Amino acid sequence: MEITPATESSAGTAATEVEDGIYVYSIIECTEPRTFGKIGIGGRGDDVYTVHYKDLAAVVSRTPLVVYDPTRDNALAHEHVNEVIIEERFTPVPMSFGTLFKTEKDIVEFLEDTYSDLRDVLVKMKDKLEFGLRVNWAREEVLADIEREDEGIRRLKEEISKSQQSTYFARMQLGRLVEQALGERSDAYVRDIYEYLRDGAIASRSNKPIGDKMIMNAAFLVERDKADIFDQKVTEIAQRYEGKLSFRYTGPWPPYNFVTIRLQLERSAVV
């Protein structure tokens, strides 16, 4: 399938006569035209509406034909539209951030060309939502625990504090043992959390933790009807680790981590 993309002009250049394009947020199952309010990306208050092909619809808004930087504001605008769609009980299959088409006709062509793939994905994702869970640890608390509980580390620490001689190698050794113990704790916490939440979710995905406080950065795919149960389980596991771990629980999101639709140039790696 080949789609002629919108020609990209640079953001931030003299904004006088920029051509309009159409921004696509997600694909939903929907046969009747719908609007979702004047919440389109770009800050002009553009109407968010649907472009249809058979029983599929792209959720879109008009926008100047510019390249959108992935700023927090832009990402939140993109996100907010999908939030509203979820509230209206649709299950959006998300497009990647910043997807623009030149005309509605291009979008219909895209829907037509990818119809069977999109249908498959929509069936798979029907009534499923994503929740994000990031877990930070209080490293100092865990460290204190380890020093209390780990016989070997405690003894080595005592030796170092009593010793008259150079303790360089003992200190190195201690550092290594502590790092290892911390790693083991972190792995055990993460395993336990996944284990506890497994029943409540259809699938999970583990992303790379961000920064040095985070030990878990996961996404869970959950049945819409069972979201309450999943919430409950997250609350319970968070209580179990109170004081040691802090949980940041977000959603519902469209299943970003479980399906994405993106445009790729056929001949070049530059997207």
Next chain:
Amino acid sequence: MLFKLLGAPFTLPMAGMKFVFQQVADLADQELNDESVLREQLLLLQVQLEDGDIDEDEFAEREAELLARLREIKERKRAEAEAIPAEANVDAPRRMIVETPFDE
């Protein structure tokens, strides 16, 4: 470029040194060129804001800085793409890819 300057490894005293320098050069190259590094830094910034480690003002300032660098890289890539064959530029046909890691 740093990488090219280090292109005479036999003059370096130790093989180990060569390896270390190579790594440094690779990292430097990556920092300069790799969008993904900048994207990760943007994510980190977001997390720091949410955790309350930085305030809105600091966030805005550093976000602008990172985005400016990201834009530079994109501009350069676009320029490079345009300099090579005509059909490789952004007007080339695009393919839609539907990815479902859920399948795996």
